[in-house]
Amino acid sequence: MDKFISGKIALNEYIQRTRSNGVSFYIHYWGVMPQHYNNLPHKHSFFEVCYVLEGRGTYIDQGCTYQIEENTMFLSRPEVLHQIKSDTGLFLLYVGFELDESESSEKWVTIIEEAKQCSEVVIDVKEDEAAPLMWKSLLIQAEKSESALFEEILSNLAHSLILLLIQNFVVTSNYHNQKSVQKKSSLILTLAKLYIKDNLSNSIKLTDTATHLHLSSRHLSRLFKSELGISYSEYVQNVRIQRAATLLKATDLSIRDIAQETGFPDVHYFTRVFTASMRSSPGRFRALYTKLKTVIYKD
Template structure:
């Protein structure tokens, strides 16, 4: 699909704006005039609203002049192109704008032929820049996939160490054994592995040349070409728990201090992370009990604690520590999973679904559903393509 560049014309004289707008066939250059403005303040707001690609601006405008407007937009929309419209008496003033990387300037009255040439050049330049961005994204995507492939095979012992080291430089990584290796586990197979991987990547997003995050089933591996402090490791776990709303276990080891190969160290981390998710029997029993009773209207932490013969305070603390969420958060998650299933697979009225997921009223259920899922139950049902038949919602 071809790009269409959005243009804003900013001039306090209506006849100038009209003349520029009608002077050329914008479609020829894959452009459209998205908005017009008669002062700099209005132009700035419209530029942000439409995320413009090109500003054609008069320097002499009320409230905010053209030069100030361009300075503000250079910060807010760094890729935006500028073309100045100016009179002969303002030419020296226009030269000051060259420092803002102005593409060109037009002398009033604007001649269609000159405007044509300017737009042709800018359109070609924008297209080339967009292609460059797409190519870079394509390269980055392929690079990420290649890293994933290489490191999955490495930690499983399916590729020799010297072969990996020979490839590291081409993967834009230091050509040596990583300083640290780690494994992250949520202990919850219902969480999508890609979601766990993406969350881990956010922590290391500023270190593309010093960190690799790769998936391995329901585990996520991390290789680092630097030493990760204990404080950083704790911060990493907390960020993962907060982002996933689940308990997280991670194990990082310093490869320089371990007399193990990378596959051996990875297996060690895997086992240690998995062992920490055997968890306490009380939390496992609590989850099992909740799965059986979460649809009951008056279901509570106290009821669960009494059934397990422990104190509510103790159970709450253990769940928070091991699962990374409170009893109420887990209860809501279970109810919402059931609600989503019913909305997607049945045409039951919303009030029936509310009852079957433990809520007293349809209104309260809908409020919690929207807060958790982001849309109302009816909106979710429409998005899922399930229409109710025979009864009004």
């Protein structure tokens, strides 16, 4: 407790502003309150986030009453009437902040507007989650005022904490789940593309790539269709053709060797597919490209 209070004093002295990656915040205050009981209904012109370390009570926001206890976080939005009540006392960590719009990107102005309208103002967190751990670490680090790079470390920790707190309230569980699925699918597709590229001279059937990625063939096929708009086989054939075109332009390999290098079963099939796709036979494509590179000067 004493370390937290000492850390709070140092934070209020050194960290009144944070800035990084297109977003800047004013920090109005850092707070540590070991015994918080009741306060009167009031408003702020800025955001305030409180984290309950110990105790039980209620938080009233625009007439709605919420039960709060250990490991509860709650957000007070600008110009919203709110009140904290507790008969036994609450051990609170809290911070008041607002966006510096003049030094922040339009993206962040939009995010903060979303935060002002967010409906979930009270959330339960686990004490080993990033935001609670970082908050405590920040206060402990702030108490060590003699340490090397003191202000730089504090500023970076404080900025990251504010971002985490905003994320906790602005990013709804539904939005978070959608982004997670999107990122996971995109990663799978990236790995599939790498596998195809690195094994182009082989047959690389859909089942081979799916097995390599520990997926079902159906799931992988759906990913190619939904994210790229083409089938797995169409994608592989496009990669083969593009690779063949590169080899025709940049090397002296025979057409037979290029067909083999790009995974076509024989030179006749390669010639037919390449011609249909590029509107030119492999030999003519190479000849045309060679002519384009040649410049003849005449006196």
